Amino acid sequence: xxxxxxxxxxxxxxxxxxxxxxxxxxxxxxxxxxxxxxxxxxxxxxxxxxxxxxxxxxxxxxxxxxxxxxxxxxxxxxxxxxxxxxxxxxxxxxxxxxxxxxxxxxxxxxxxxxxxxxxxxxxxxxxxxxxxxxxxxxxxxxxxxxxxxxxxxxxxxxxxxxxxxxxxxxxxxxxxxxxxxxxxxxxxxxxxxxxxxxxxxxxxxxxxxxxxxxxxxxxxxxxxxxxxxxxxxxxxxxxxxxxxxxxxxxxxxxxxxxxxxxxxxxxxxxxxxxxxxx
Numbered sequence: 001x002x003x004x005x006x007x008x009x010x011x012x013x014x015x016x017x018x019x020x021x022x023x024x025x026x027x028x029x030x031x032x033x034x035x036x037x038x039x040x041x042x043x044x045x046x047x048x049x050x051x052x053x054x055x056x057x058x059x060x061x062x063x064x065x066x067x068x069x070x071x072x073x074x075x076x077x078x079x080x081x082x083x084x085x086x087x088x089x090x091x092x093x094x095x096x097x098x099x100x101x102x103x104x105x106x107x108x109x110x111x112x113x114x115x116x117x118x119x120x121x122x123x124x125x126x127x128x129x130x131x132x133x134x135x136x137x138x139x140x141x142x143x144x145x146x147x148x149x150x151x152x153x154x155x156x157x158x159x160x161x162x163x164x165x166x167x168x169x170x171x172x173x174x175x176x177x178x179x180x181x182x183x184x185x186x187x188x189x190x191x192x193x194x195x196x197x198x199x200x201x202x203x204x205x206x207x208x209x210x211x212x213x214x215x216x217x218x219x220x221x222x223x224x225x226x227x228x229x230x231x232x233x234x235x236x237x238x239x240x241x242x243x244x245x246x247x248x249x250x251x252x253x254x255x256x257x258x259x260x261x262x263x264x265x266x267x268x269x270x271x272x273x274x275x276x277x278x
Contacts, residue, residue, distance in 0.1 A: 040231030041090030058094025208239020
């Protein structure tokens with residue numbers, strides 16, 4: 001009888017854990033955007049209500065592993081799309097760490113130098129694992145499940161690596177989210193000239209550096225939420241006070257991974273919810 005009770009308790013706890021894990025998926029019609037706490041770098045996971053996934057960048061090291069393990073159920077080892085904004089280490093190296101642990105259906109990237117040793121390593125891993133890769137261009141677009149679409153707004157060819165960043169928008173119903181990578185003022189000006197509008201959420205460019213987030217750009221974007229992916233006490237002094245002042249004038253809530261840890265946004269046409277941590 002005791003053995004039966006023990007097995008019953010184990011089954012009950014496993015079931016509770018199962019349903020807690022399953023609840024990590026957003027409800028149908030919603031989208032969950034997780035800005036992972038990976039130090040001084042970017043790693044953003046998007047999960048739609050119909051369980052389609054997009055990872056934008058991987059951060060600077062293996063810290064992406066614990067973050068993504070917490071964000072997805074233990075059995076979910078597949079990512080539909082992976083997008084590398086540009087080749088700097090703080091966006092790329094975590095993607096290499098994910099190799100062999102998660103399977104990617106398709107990898108997308110913009111301008112990269114194949115002389116970069118880390119790019120060489122990553123591309124070799126993708127080839128070995130038979131993962132499709134695609135050099136994406138400005139104005140390319142792809143669906144992310146039934147409810148969402150990703151549009152590439154900029155894939156500039158520039159001598160400045162940060163300005164090579166893929167800039168993308170995620171559109172889910174009436175909600176719009178803008179991801180700037182490390183793109184700076186030159187790219188912001190191009191987007192303004194092309195008729196950029198307002199967004200529900202802005203992933204602030206270049207970790208709050210002075211090279212990005214000029215006032216005229218922020219006045220147009222007018223984000224309800226501005227998220228800064230940034231490391232604690234980083235050597236670059238990001239985010240810069242001047243950028244924070246501009247954001248305070250133009251944005252609603254300003255959220256920082258160095259202060260809050262991982263930031264989860266769950267949004268649908270009616271509500272936008274914030275949840276901290278995994």
